[in-house]
Amino acid sequence: MSLSIKVCWMYHDIMDLYGDKGNMMVLQKRCEDRQIDFHLETCAIGEKKDLSSFDLVFLGGGADKEQISLIPDLLKRKENIRKAMDENTFILLICGGYQLFGQYYIAADGSRIEGLKFYNYYTDTGKQGTRCIGNIIIDAKLDELHTKIIGFENHGGQTLHVTHPLGKVLHGFGNAFDAGYEGFYDGKILGTYLHGPLLPKNPDVADFVITKAIQKRNPDFTINDLKPLDNTFEENARKALLKRFQIQE
Ligand code: GLN
Secondary structure: OOOOEEEEEOOOOOOOOOHHHHHHHHHHHHOOOOOOEEEEEOOOOOOOHHHHHOOEEEEEEOOOOHHHHHHHHHHOOOOHHHHHHHHOOOEEEEHHHOOOOEEEEOOOOOEEOOOOOOOOEEEEEEEOOEEEEEEEEEEEEOOOOOOEEEEEEEEEEEEEEEOOOOEEEEEEEOOOOOEEEEEOOOOOOOEEEEEOHHHHHHHHHHHHHHHHHHHHHOOOOHHHHOOOOOHHHHHHHHHHHHHHHOOOO
């Protein structure tokens, strides 16, 4: 069976904090290594694009200024994004992108950015300019995949009322200073504060995202159908970080 995935990277030119672009590079490499055709398109403000025609939509993190500049364009795409989600396009959202799928985001200067309101979670600003910064490790469940995800976070936003957290925080902050939980995952979107970037540091999550994208047009496809790749380099880096924070593998 010849497989392919079609990916749309939204606001690639402004939403790319702390190497979020690496997520696209790693998906491309892991697909190419398996002879899965990887087709990547970008979508800038004002560009016409039917997001429901993609298997995966990606939106990275960004500073408040960028979030404010793109939000009118994103809100115009709301019905198209809903259609994409209804038709099983998988959505991967990092930090600033994750915040915008909720009710609203109060930026550091107090201005309110309306979100797409697909979910009940909302994001308030941190007290007196405080930010959650540093390495983060979470214990996460992504369908059948139970794994420890490592990354780096840097956000002022405090995301509250998260009904489906991605994982439990083992080290770091997560959705808010004392949230104890990180991210959001409900089968349709994976939203997380983890930069680092996320997928190069966590090859099992990269394969999970590839699987979700393939499933749009091949619903019976499972993660076990992916040809195994050599993850020794990534696994050694993961082990070193877990050891440093005295977390069992
Ligand atoms: N501007 C947002 C915040 O500070 C998102 C930052 C980010 O994407 N790292 O919370």
